[in-house]
Amino acid sequence: MSHAPARPLDPQAWAALTRSRHSVRDFRPDPIPEAVLRAVLTDAITAPSWSNTQPYRLAVASGELRDRISAELCARYDAGMRARRGGLADRARVAVTRHGLPDGDFRVPQRYPDDLQPARVACGRGLYDVLGIDRADRPARDRQMRRNFELFGAPTAVFVFVHAGLREYAVLDAGLVLQTLLLAAHARGLGACAQGALAIWAGPVREAFAVPAEYRLLCGVSLGYPTDAPVNAFRPDRAPLDAVLLPPRT
Numbered sequence: 001m002s003h004a005p006a007r008p009l010d011p012q013a014w015a016a017l018t019r020s021r022h023s024v025r026d027f028r029p030d031p032i033p034e035a036v037l038r039a040v041l042t043d044a045i046t047a048p049s050w051s052n053t054q055p056y057r058l059a060v061a062s063g064e065l066r067d068r069i070s071a072e073l074c075a076r077y078d079a080g081m082r083a084r085r086g087g088l089a090d091r092a093r094v095a096v097t098r099h100g101l102p103d104g105d106f107r108v109p110q111r112y113p114d115d116l117q118p119a120r121v122a123c124g125r126g127l128y129d130v131l132g133i134d135r136a137d138r139p140a141r142d143r144q145m146r147r148n149f150e151l152f153g154a155p156t157a158v159f160v161f162v163h164a165g166l167r168e169y170a171v172l173d174a175g176l177v178l179q180t181l182l183l184a185a186h187a188r189g190l191g192a193c194a195q196g197a198l199a200i201w202a203g204p205v206r207e208a209f210a211v212p213a214e215y216r217l218l219c220g221v222s223l224g225y226p227t228d229a230p231v232n233a234f235r236p237d238r239a240p241l242d243a244v245l246l247p248p249r250t
């Protein structure tokens with residue numbers, strides 16, 4: 001009789017799945033069949049959470065709702081960019097109307113810690129390289145940033161909210177849901193991109209969904225079928241395992 005532990009999935013199949021997942025930043029407009037979308041979301045919420053509280057909520061936007069939110073986010077991005085790149089009148093308009101100023105529930109880091117900055121720069125550089133964007137070409141970089149708010153053409157966005165009362169533990173649980181969602185999508189041939197950018201402005205998302213007062217918008221995910229655009233070939237590498245493992249004190 002064999003005492004080998006039951007293995008629900010061949011480890012090689014698991015490794016192939018998790019190691020081949022990557023962020024997708026160009027999507028076909030084809031809608032995701034409702035059953036597939038629900039299966040991905042159902043898988044996602046199997047993730048563990050503190051005392052099984054599931055201190056997160058997901059808001060899913062497809063079709064007309066997706067278009068409306070994306071248009072609102074693009075309008076805010078454009079207003080913000082006009083204020084940053086434009087003249088005095090543009091800056092004054094934003095100062096008065098506040099349209100375009102971030103209203104997210106969390107502050108997006110502007111300055112990265114010194115020890116993390118090189119990885120951030122390498123990631124940005126790698127992305128611009130596959131897109132053929134010169135780092136000095138500000139308009140092209142701005143256009144690429146705007147693609148975030150166009151959901152990279154994806155037919156669906158999932159917005160992730162966390163319960164403020166559980167602080168970082170809710171964020172931790174949402175992270176587990178996020179990765180489970182990304183892998184569940186990948187397993188079904190869907191592409192996805194987690195996007196902190198989709199939480200810079202919370203207003204358009206809050207207007208579109210009945211969000212309980214104690215929930216905060218953490219991030220969004222664009223979801224759909226990938227194109228074969230060069231940007232989807234971007235594979236930022238990882239620090240080697242030994243760089244992540246802490247050595248014992250000697």
Ligand SMILES: Cc1cc2nc3c(=O)[nH]c(=O)nc-3n(C[C@H](O)[C@H](O)[C@H](O)COP(=O)(O)O)c2cc1C
Nearest residue numbers: 021022023123148193194195196197198219235236
């Ligand atoms: C929480 C989170 C937020 C992210 N925000 C963005 C974003 O706003 N825009 C974007 O293009 N990519 C975003 N990414 C994708 C990362 O850049 C990407 O995961 C990382 O470079 C590793 O690449 P990979 O996902 O292809 O393995 C985000 C990823 C995570 C986990």
